[in-house]
Every structure is written in C-alpha cells, then in structure tokens.
Amino acid sequence: MAGSSVSWSERAVRLLRRMNSFYSAGSSRCQCWHFSVGGMEVGLVPPAVLKQLRRFPEVFSFKEEKRLELNPGLASYHDRSSAVDRVLQRLREEERFTCLQGWRDEKYEVMPQFSDPPLMCMERAATSLFGVKRYGVHVNGFTRQPDGQLAMWVARRSLSKQTYPGLLDNMVAGGIGSQKGIRDTLIKECAEEASIPECIAAAARPVGTVSYTYEDGEGVFAECQFVFDLEVSSDFSPSVGDGEVHQFYLWPIEKVKDALVTEEFKQNCALVVLDFLIRHSYLHPDTEPNYLELVVGLHRPL
Amino acid sequence: MAGSSVSWSERAVRLLRRMNSFYSAGSSRCQCWHFSVGGMEVGLVPPAVLKQLRRFPEVFSFKEEKRLELNPGLASYHDRSSAVDRVLQRLREEERFTCLQGWRDEKYEVMPQFSDPPLMCMERAATSLFGVKRYGVHVNGFTRQPDGQLAMWVARRSLSKQTYPGLLDNMVAGGIGSQKGIRDTLIKECAEEASIPECIAAAARPVGTVSYTYEDGEGVFAECQFVFDLEVSSDFSPSVGDGEVHQFYLWPIEKVKDALVTEEFKQNCALVVLDFLIRHSYLHPDTEPNYLELVVGLHRPL
Incomplete structure (x- = not known):
C-alpha cells in the first residue's frame, strides 16, 4: 500500500480525494x-x-x-x-x-x-x-532559468507555527480576513511572510481558483484559494519576514512535483502546485492517466 | 432580460449554467x-x-x-x-x-x-x-502583439457544416475518435482544419480540461475537452483546409471576450476561451463577481 510502489499519479489522486473527503461515501455530509x-x-x-x-x-x-x-x-x-x-x-x-x-x-x-x-x-x-466557506490567496513564486525550465520557490513553515509546523508551503499564502480584498491580502502577505516589496508583488497574476471540501475531527473545511502566479527574476529571493516561514527553497519543478505528493507538503498548498503543473504543461493528458480527475478535483463547487 | 442591459459577468454565468443544465433543478437527471x-x-x-x-x-x-x-x-x-x-x-x-x-x-x-x-x-x-462521455481537443491559437497584449485566432465554422454552421469556434477543435490519442488528434485537426503544419502544431501546450454536461432534445451531452494553448508568431496565419472552417479572424482579446457571451459563439468553444481568459489573467477575482462560479463551472465532474 505505502511507499515507493505507489505511482506519482495514484498519490496525486489520493491527495485530491482526501482533500474532497466531504464528498466521499461515508462522510458526515448527509448528517450535517x-x-x-x-x-x-x-x-x-x-x-x-x-x-x-x-x-x-x-x-x-x-x-x-x-x-x-x-x-x-x-x-x-x-x-x-x-x-x-x-x-x-x-x-x-x-x-x-x-x-x-x-x-x-x-x-x-x-x-x-x-x-x-x-x-x-x-x-x-x-x-x-x-462548515462556513473560507477564502485565501496562494502565490506560486517561480523563476525562469536560462534553459527555459522553471524553478519554484517553496516555503517551509515555521517550526513553531500553530498549524502544520515545518511543512512545505507555497511561497506566500494567507486567509482573507473580514473586510479585506484579494489583492490587498496578497500584497500584505507577500510583505509580511516573504519580505516581497509591493513593486514586485504587484506583478502577481490571477490565474484561477482551487476549491475543495474535506472534513476531519474539527469539522468541515470548505475552502477556495484564489491562485496567483508571480514570476520573479533570478536575482530576487524571498526572505523570512514575520516568522511564519522557517526557510525558502528554490527547487526545480521536478523536485517540487515529487514533494507535493508526500506528507511533507501542506496538502492544500500541494493542490495549488498541482494546478500550476497542469497550467504550465508539466503534465500531459496522453501520459497522465488521471489528468481529468486531477483537474476536476482541483475545482469542486463549495 | 435580453440585450445590453445584462452584464458580461451575468451572461458568462448563464452560459455556464446552460452548459451544465443537466445538473440543474428540473433536468431529466433523476429520470435517467x-x-x-x-x-x-x-x-x-x-x-x-x-x-x-x-x-x-x-x-x-x-x-x-x-x-x-x-x-x-x-x-x-x-x-x-x-x-x-x-x-x-x-x-x-x-x-x-x-x-x-x-x-x-x-x-x-x-x-x-x-x-x-x-x-x-x-x-x-x-x-x-x-449519455456516453465524449472527449475532444480544443486549441486556443494566439499571438503576442508588440505591446504585450494577446490577440486570438477565432474560426467561423463553415456555413454548410452539419452542426452549428456559421458560429464562432476555437482556432482548431475536434472530437477524439476511437483508437486515437490526444496529441495525434491535435496534430491531425490542426492540419485538416487550419492548414497548420506539424512543426508548428507540435508547440501546442496542454493546459488542462474543460468539462460540462448539458441536455437538450437529443439527449445528454457529457463532454470533456482537453485544452491546448498554441502561441504562433505574428507572421503565421491559419488558413482554411478541409472546408470545416469558413474564415479565420485574428481578434484582440477584448473583442473575443465580448463575443463569447453572445449567440454567435459555439457554446462549448466559448467555455474554452473563458478558461483561457482566466488562466491568462484577463479576469481579476476582485472585480469579477462570479469568478469562483466561472472557474468551478468550467470543470464539472463527468
């Protein structure tokens, strides 16, 4: 069942099913x-x-x-x-x-x-x-390398963070609080978490949403993340700001792809990276058997 | 109800609801x-x-x-x-x-x-x-203009075509027949419909799927289109091939955006363009009130 015998594709599908567990048979959905x-x-x-x-x-x-x-x-x-x-x-x-x-x-x-x-x-x-819907902003930070391949900035969450300490995360991510806009949240989180100045953060481009609903012992998590891509130049690095992040890594996409299906990655952030991989053609529908299921699972209605 | 008093956003939502009519109250779904x-x-x-x-x-x-x-x-x-x-x-x-x-x-x-x-x-x-699932390949053809803005190639279907004659369509689109692959279908349709040689068509990039289910008097249409973006140089033009297309137009994105919510656009092709607009940041979640509903409606499970 576990370990390296399970293909990347199968692990990705399992990730999506876990993140949509509220829709699966046996969930508490019909008792809610x-x-x-x-x-x-x-x-x-x-x-x-x-x-x-x-x-x-x-x-x-x-x-x-x-x-x-x-x-x-x-x-x-x-x-x-x-x-x-x-x-x-x-x-x-x-x-x-x-x-x-x-x-x-x-x-x-x-x-x-x-x-x-x-x-x-x-x-x-x-x-x-x-089961109140929660909204957030997630930013895929990446650079284009001389050979045309992309490398992605990945954050490791602070080891003392209240939720998911030490797990891998998107370069920048944050919930949208009351009376806050999407772009405002993006600019604020870029500054606070990754010391990204507004003149750079403002180049982030909205590219869709990732939405899913899971449940665990703490209730029902119906979440929509507004997804942004932010291409930064190769001489720019995010740096630790308010202490939410332990460290930033610049990884080749293939390394990020491998990591996202492991337990080291915070799962909703892994979905945001998966969506990035699809939009940037790192998966091909002729060779990825679960291509359609992956796309659909990233965009469930709330 | 009709005409210019209805906003673009509301028209886009209505388009998506029509294309997912099988899921709406009052559909034949529960009698199937x-x-x-x-x-x-x-x-x-x-x-x-x-x-x-x-x-x-x-x-x-x-x-x-x-x-x-x-x-x-x-x-x-x-x-x-x-x-x-x-x-x-x-x-x-x-x-x-x-x-x-x-x-x-x-x-x-x-x-x-x-x-x-x-x-x-x-x-x-x-x-x-x-209600058998149908799969196709749709290609967004576009060029990048000197000012950085994109222009999109739009096809007008042959006036004598059996289905949807004269309507606007993606640059290239076709169903995936039995024993055909996705890339093979793409290369073949590019050549036949738009006289695009393989050396150019091969640069098309897979960027996801658009999936929806509607019903009409002829049954249940559960469809998934594998979506590709194909950036072509400004000195290349598609040209009419096997007679499926009446004419190709190169339009500014804003003109395509306006057209896709009109009756002139074949509706499933309009969804493919809508997905393009979202991925290429032509809609912003702070200003597009139905942003989440649009993204979700483009990616329904089959």
Missing part, C-alpha cells in the same frame, strides 16, 4: 444540518457540533429538514457576530473542540457566496465547526 | 437510467430513449434501480459495438431521433473513464442518446 443566517444558507454543521449548539436556544433554532437557523431576532451583522462569538467563547472555555484551542482573534466573513454581502463574521478557528 | 456495459457504468439514458430501447430485449436488459444493461452475452468489444450499431441503424431508418439523422460514420469509444480500456464503440451522433 444546513446553517442559515438571515434566511440564507452559509454552512453545514456536523452532528458533534449540533449537540453543543442545542444548549444555546437563544442563539440557534433547530428547524425541520435539518435546518439550523441563527435566531432571526439577531438581525444585524454586529448582533449576529457578537451572539455567536459569546457561544464560541463559552465552548472554548469548556474545551469542547480542539480547534477552538487554536483561537486566533482573527475574523472571517460569513456569506453564501464570496461576492455576497457578509451577514456576520466569525472567529477563524471556529469556521470549520459550521 | 444508468447504462452499464460489462458491469461498468458508462452512461445515463433519458426516458424518451429508454422507451425505444425496450423494443430490443435481445440487446438491452432493464434491471431494478433504474439500471439498463447491455446484454452480458455480448462479451466482446466487437459484439457489443455491432449489436448496438444494428439497433441504432434501425432507429435511424425509423427517424426516431433527430440526432441520428446527422449520422457521421465516425465512432467514439465507450468506457467509464477516459483512461479505462474501451468496452465498445458507438456512432458519434448517437452518444448523446446514452
């Missing part, structure tokens, strides 16, 4: 309740979370057909956000969910689709408990 | 029967087709749970293909389905997934009656 705020569906809540939320009837109403409603009396962005925050603080104090021990004091917007007006905001660490 | 050959599911058959197939119990067995099986006694590729062909010829003579009047004498392979061994082949014009 539809979470709505202001009459609009914004998430899916797994059974273990529902059990805790029943303790707060002043905030959550349990309706027919597996519908969990935020109390309609909470009519404003502020009131909804505050009421849910009080519940989450309580659950955090009671140590009900591991993810809440990673409280970040960082808010994400809650809305049906990315372009919709936000209905409330929620602590980032809690969003998986409600 | 699962078509299996040799124990493997290869298609979905709509009610109007099922009614006709009941007349051929020596070829098709109707099972529980909406399963339509090709008679297991038809055990070889050849026997299966011949038996179904005889049924289709009969239905064609009886003029039961409009699509069969467009008989092409061109076979497509039938298999669960593209990389699986084919179980049988089927007349191209009949595949939609069984």
Whole structure:
C-alpha cells in the first residue's frame, strides 16, 4: 500500500480525494444540518457540533429538514457576530473542540457566496465547526532559468507555527480576513511572510481558483484559494519576514512535483502546485492517466 | 432580460449554467437510467430513449434501480459495438431521433473513464442518446502583439457544416475518435482544419480540461475537452483546409471576450476561451463577481 510502489499519479489522486473527503461515501455530509443566517444558507454543521449548539436556544433554532437557523431576532451583522462569538467563547472555555484551542482573534466573513454581502463574521478557528466557506490567496513564486525550465520557490513553515509546523508551503499564502480584498491580502502577505516589496508583488497574476471540501475531527473545511502566479527574476529571493516561514527553497519543478505528493507538503498548498503543473504543461493528458480527475478535483463547487 | 442591459459577468454565468443544465433543478437527471456495459457504468439514458430501447430485449436488459444493461452475452468489444450499431441503424431508418439523422460514420469509444480500456464503440451522433462521455481537443491559437497584449485566432465554422454552421469556434477543435490519442488528434485537426503544419502544431501546450454536461432534445451531452494553448508568431496565419472552417479572424482579446457571451459563439468553444481568459489573467477575482462560479463551472465532474 505505502511507499515507493505507489505511482506519482495514484498519490496525486489520493491527495485530491482526501482533500474532497466531504464528498466521499461515508462522510458526515448527509448528517450535517444546513446553517442559515438571515434566511440564507452559509454552512453545514456536523452532528458533534449540533449537540453543543442545542444548549444555546437563544442563539440557534433547530428547524425541520435539518435546518439550523441563527435566531432571526439577531438581525444585524454586529448582533449576529457578537451572539455567536459569546457561544464560541463559552465552548472554548469548556474545551469542547480542539480547534477552538487554536483561537486566533482573527475574523472571517460569513456569506453564501464570496461576492455576497457578509451577514456576520466569525472567529477563524471556529469556521470549520459550521462548515462556513473560507477564502485565501496562494502565490506560486517561480523563476525562469536560462534553459527555459522553471524553478519554484517553496516555503517551509515555521517550526513553531500553530498549524502544520515545518511543512512545505507555497511561497506566500494567507486567509482573507473580514473586510479585506484579494489583492490587498496578497500584497500584505507577500510583505509580511516573504519580505516581497509591493513593486514586485504587484506583478502577481490571477490565474484561477482551487476549491475543495474535506472534513476531519474539527469539522468541515470548505475552502477556495484564489491562485496567483508571480514570476520573479533570478536575482530576487524571498526572505523570512514575520516568522511564519522557517526557510525558502528554490527547487526545480521536478523536485517540487515529487514533494507535493508526500506528507511533507501542506496538502492544500500541494493542490495549488498541482494546478500550476497542469497550467504550465508539466503534465500531459496522453501520459497522465488521471489528468481529468486531477483537474476536476482541483475545482469542486463549495 | 435580453440585450445590453445584462452584464458580461451575468451572461458568462448563464452560459455556464446552460452548459451544465443537466445538473440543474428540473433536468431529466433523476429520470435517467444508468447504462452499464460489462458491469461498468458508462452512461445515463433519458426516458424518451429508454422507451425505444425496450423494443430490443435481445440487446438491452432493464434491471431494478433504474439500471439498463447491455446484454452480458455480448462479451466482446466487437459484439457489443455491432449489436448496438444494428439497433441504432434501425432507429435511424425509423427517424426516431433527430440526432441520428446527422449520422457521421465516425465512432467514439465507450468506457467509464477516459483512461479505462474501451468496452465498445458507438456512432458519434448517437452518444448523446446514452449519455456516453465524449472527449475532444480544443486549441486556443494566439499571438503576442508588440505591446504585450494577446490577440486570438477565432474560426467561423463553415456555413454548410452539419452542426452549428456559421458560429464562432476555437482556432482548431475536434472530437477524439476511437483508437486515437490526444496529441495525434491535435496534430491531425490542426492540419485538416487550419492548414497548420506539424512543426508548428507540435508547440501546442496542454493546459488542462474543460468539462460540462448539458441536455437538450437529443439527449445528454457529457463532454470533456482537453485544452491546448498554441502561441504562433505574428507572421503565421491559419488558413482554411478541409472546408470545416469558413474564415479565420485574428481578434484582440477584448473583442473575443465580448463575443463569447453572445449567440454567435459555439457554446462549448466559448467555455474554452473563458478558461483561457482566466488562466491568462484577463479576469481579476476582485472585480469579477462570479469568478469562483466561472472557474468551478468550467470543470464539472463527468
């Protein structure tokens, strides 16, 4: 089963299936309740979370057909956000969910689709408990070498980072916080994580999205990463900024390709690299047997 | 509803929804029967087709749970293909389905997934009656202009072409017939349709897939196009080859962008251009409100 006997292609497919585990047979999907705020569906809540939320009837109403409603009396962005925050603080104090021990004091917007007006905001660490969609920006940093081949900048996450310490990551990546734009997030994260000045970061080009939904013991992760390619000159190097990154490496694409299907790579970042490999013709549909499944698995609806 | 009052973005979303109509509420999806050959599911058959197939119990067995099986006694590729062909010829003579009047004498392979061994082949014009997956190659031909902007080669289909006469199309596109590879199809179609010599066509780069499923009165169209980008020099022009194309145009990207959401563009080719616009940064997620929905809609599972 394990080790080098499994082909790269098969490992890549397994990676995508893991990152879309919420859609697989045996997931909690059909036991989840539809979470709505202001009459609009914004998430899916797994059974273990529902059990805790029943303790707060002043905030959550349990309706027919597996519908969990935020109390309609909470009519404003502020009131909804505050009421849910009080519940989450309580659950955090009671140590009900591991993810809440990673409280970040960082808010994400809650809305049906990315372009919709936000209905409330929620602590980032809690969003998986409600299956609320999360959005981020990921940047493929690369240089073109004299022989025309590309080399990619890969980050190793800080060994003391709260989530996924020491794993390989894209050159720059970050979540889109409340009231933040995509380009603004990109410029800010480039500066903070990799010391990339705005005049260089501004050349990053939007090239699509990678979207997937997985679940684990901490809930449902429905995520969309807005993907950018940033070609930098061979005399430029990113450098460690705010301490989120341990070290940057400039690797030949083939080395990155090999690494992305290993446990050393943070999995959603591996998907972003896989999308890069496809767009930049490092995979060919005549020789990559799972080509279509890979492309489709990178772009699942949220 | 119509005309210039509808934004480009809204028109693009509507295009994608039309091309994925099989997934929309009100489609025939839940009335379709699962078509299996040799124990493997290869298609979905709509009610109007099922009614006709009941007349051929020596070829098709109707099972529980909406399963339509090709008679297991038809055990070889050849026997299966011949038996179904005889049924289709009969239905064609009886003029039961409009699509069969467009008989092409061109076979497509039938298999669960593209990389699986084919179980049988089927007349191209009949595949939609069984919701059999169809695969093709589409080539975005473009040149880089002195100012760095791209211009794209667009084909107008022959006015006498059987399907979609006179509509706008990608520079080169063609279905992948039985026993044909992807690259082979690309080289062949480049030569036949656009008089592009192999030395130029060989520079085409695989950049992903576009996949969608729609239905109309002629059945279920579950299609995957393998997408290639082919940058040609500004002193090269494609020219009309076998008569499939009426004329080629070299248009600024903005003109192609406007055209793709009109009825003048063949819709699946418009999707291929839309994917090009996204990969080449002609849309930005901060300003294109439906960015995620567009990306996802271009890459639906088959």
